[in-house]
Amino acid sequence: IVRGFSSSAVRNVVIKNVTIIGGGQMGAGIAQVAASTGHSVTLVDTSDDILKKSIKLIEGSLKRVAKKKFSDKPEAGEEFIKKIVQKVSTSTDAESAVQGSDLVVEAIVENLKIKQDLFSRLDKLAPSHTIFASNTSSLSICDIASSTNRQDRFGGLHFFNPVAMMKLVEVIGTPATSQDTLDSLLDFSKVLGKTPVSCKDTSGFIVNRLLVPCMMEAIRLYERGVCTCCFYSSFKHPSSFSPIPLTLLIFCFSNLSGDASKEDIDIGMKLGAGYPMGPFELADYVGLDIVKAVIEAFKTKDPKNPLFDSSDLLNKLVAEGKLGIKTGEGFYKHK
Numbered sequence: 225i226v227r228g229f230s231s232s233a234v235r236n237v238v239i240k241n242v243t244i245i246g247g248g249q250m251g252a253g254i255a256q257v258a259a260s261t262g263h264s265v266t267l268v269d270t271s272d273d274i275l276k277k278s279i280k281l282i283e284g285s286l287k288r289v290a291k292k293k294f295s296d297k298p299e300a301g302e303e304f305i306k307k308i309v310q311k312v313s314t315s316t317d318a319e320s321a322v323q324g325s326d327l328v329v330e331a332i333v334e335n336l337k338i339k340q341d342l343f344s345r346l347d348k349l350a351p352s353h354t355i356f357a358s359n360t361s362s363l364s365i366c367d368i369a370s371s372t373n374r375q376d377r378f379g380g381l382h383f384f385n386p387v388a389m390m391k392l393v394e395v396i397g398t399p400a401t402s403q404d405t406l407d408s409l410l411d412f413s414k415v416l417g418k419t420p421v422s423c424k425d426t427s428g429f430i431v432n433r434l435l436v437p438c439m440m441e442a443i444r445l446y447e448r449g450v451c452t453c454c455f456y457s458s459f460k461h462p463s464s465f466s467p468i469p470l471t472l473l474i475f476c477f478s479n480l481s482g483d484a485s486k487e488d489i490d491i492g493m494k495l496g497a498g499y500p501m502g503p504f505e506l507a508d509y510v511g512l513d514i515v516k517a518v519i520e521a522f523k524t525k526d527p528k529n530p531l532f533d534s535s536d537l538l539n540k541l542v543a544e545g546k547l548g549i550k551t552g553e554g555f556y557k558h559k
């Protein structure tokens with residue numbers, strides 16, 4: 225880690241070499257923004273075939289950026305893409321990849337045991353200055369970090385999908401995370417061109433704690449028929465009243481004549497609440513496996529909270545491998 229000062233006198237910790245473990249939609253996105261901002265990136269996944277797809281994802285996203293940035297100079301756009309992709313090397317060997325790394329960002333499957341196993345292995349091989357960060361959507365950073373001996377150099381770095389477009393990064397510290405580590409993660413997020421917010425290590429941090437129960441409420445609304453269930457749920461569990469389900473409740477009043485389709489609920493939330501995507505569109509975009517894993521993680525930590533109840537429909541779609549856009553079908557069919 226090289227410490228320096230930016231011209232605006234804001235302390236700037238420069239993390240040069242970044243290893244990203246997991247080359248799915250999030251890992252590829254994080255690799256893209258890290259490479260675009262001058263970092264040397266090593267992207268790790270379990271097979272070369274997956275890594276080829278990760279590079280395709282990065283190229284696809286960069287094409288969209290280049291199309292705007294170099295609208296009248298397509299050759300310059302090609303060059304721009306090539307230069308950024310060159311900053312990303314790939315590997316199937318996580319242990320070797322972390323050895324020259326200042327920061328390791330993990331974006332693998334949302335499973336505590338698998339994340340702990342990974343970090344426990346990497347902890348033995350990464351240099352002592354290397355900071356570890358998880359992009360988990362819902363798991364406790366403290367629980368993940370407990371598998372290592374570097375809990376002071378461990379934090380959460382939670383990006384949003386699509387990483388290239390979403391400006392927010394949640395930076396999560398545990399009671400053991402050092403201030404230097406937090407500062408480095410906050411500075412790194414700013415260098416990526418993102419706006420970081422500091423969060424405590426609580427279920428879902430800020431955004432997912434609000435967003436995912438809203439998505440689940442939309443799914444249950446659709447599953448159970450609009451009116452009766454919504455009133456039933458709210459009267460049975462008055463604690464479940466919160467601003468976001470209330471938005472859906474207001475939507476219920478405008479649909480007293482019948483059940484809401486997924487499409488109606490999506491239109492409702494886009495045109496009535498100003499969301500860029502409706503909850504079913506967003507669930508398909510995020511991945512239904514992720515949504516299911518998130519709500520299950522919340523339930524594990526707070527079993528009595530009805531906001532964290534599961535959904536039979538969601539469970540069925542995941543069991544059928546209908547995970548959303550990434551598998552071609554979720555709540556909707558995708559070409």
Ligand code: CAA
Nearest residue numbers: 285288289292361383384385386388389432500501510514
């Ligand atoms: N890479 C690069 N550029 C992209 C892109 C990508 N992956 N996706 C979209 N864009 C760009 C497009 O090129 C387009 O640019 P211009 O307008 O300048 O031409 C712009 O974004 C808009 O794209 P579209 O016209 O295709 O579609 P849109 O207007 O619907 O925007 C969107 C797409 C930005 C994804 C928008 O729909 C959106 O913000 N959706 C909500 C996303 C969201 O809520 N994400 C958070 C999910 S929760 C999460 O991530 C946390 C978790 O742990 C689960």
Ligand code: NAD
Nearest residue numbers: 246247248249250251269270331332333334360361385510
């Ligand atoms: P994904 O399924 O698209 O990608 C996960 C990748 O990790 C896969 O390519 C898989 O092969 C790889 N992987 C699994 N185990 C591995 C291991 N042991 N070593 C190396 N690679 C491994 O998932 P995603 O949507 O990118 O989510 C990844 C993480 O980011 C999850 O923790 C998720 O909760 C979180 N997250 C997801 C979103 C989202 O919108 N999808 C947003 C923010 C955070």
